[in-house]
Amino acid sequence: MRSDIEYSSVAVAEGLGMRDFWLYAWMRKAAVIAAHGIGVSLTIIISVLSRPGTSEWTTSTRLSYFSWHPLCMAFAYCLCLTEGILIFSSDLSLCCCKPRKYKVRLHWLCQILALMVATTGLGFIVASKNLSDSAHLATWHSRLGVCTLAASALQAACGVCVVFPKLLRLSMPPPRLKLYHVTCGLVVYLLATLTIMAAMFSDWYQAIIKGLAWWATFLMPVFPALVVMNQITKSYLPHKKISS
Template structure:
């Protein structure tokens, strides 16, 4: 017996309509990913004690940057100003190079979003479903780059002086959970749907 399977954000499209436990575990994972992301943003903002120095605004703005591109640009501005004031060289760490790469990819992602919204106005030959696939794929790359950038920040002198011991290990693992949930959602939503046989 063959049946068409449609995507569902909670896993029902994977042929598991009868497995209520699976559905609720998926829902719990999505909620936990959102709580984890928000909690990480708030905690980093509190740890940086904004206003105590020029640098202190950098972690605040960059942790909020998942929400807005403008905050990322502002965070970059605070970092550049802090380095210039301290007369320290720029782009000397993996974190800084990954951060610049993430910001560039975020700008590209925003441009892809404009293409998805206005394909006819821009006279594009690529069909909208394919543009959405490219936009989603680029978004996944941006999210994973941002996750790696955040994790690399935890090896910085500032973060290691602020957070120590078991808490440091918890912070190191914290960004990975939302990344896995986001990756799962995007791949389930945009990979080609297949028919299941039973």
């Protein structure tokens, strides 16, 4: 049985000549490779800049809870969330030769890990603000972050419904549940991207990174978001329309 991505590739092949199709295929492979690389690179960059356990930024206490927050969020959303979605890409995914059941399990592992680490990161920033008597939800980054975490929890609930529709006695057909799950996942990823970009306007980040380096890291999250958006809209959503 063909996957959703294979249906999309066949449709593209029918509309293009073979030479154009192979160029298109290689461009897609290069884009997915770049998305993997940017996700890993951004996680490493933020981890190095945050220097977990240091107290240079949070002056109210020697043990800096704040420094763990960027590390947790980068690991959760730049790495786990990105890889959890790109698992289903046929263009040089890390497990492109594995059966779909294996990919689904690995997808679940990545998403559960992302949610757990993101919740831990939220705990660190709440503790840091409480120790320094700072206001909560005072910036766009913090507000977007809460929305992203709430959407992530809703996305996880949708995933449970997709996997266990009979156990939960849901009347909605599985294809429609999967469509809602995929669409919600796209919303979560876009929210996460906006939250990461908003974090780069914080005093902490701008005090460390300036000039062209700031612009480079600011634009880095955009490319994986475009790749993920293209994968979802071109591979999953059109196929759902055809099968309805």
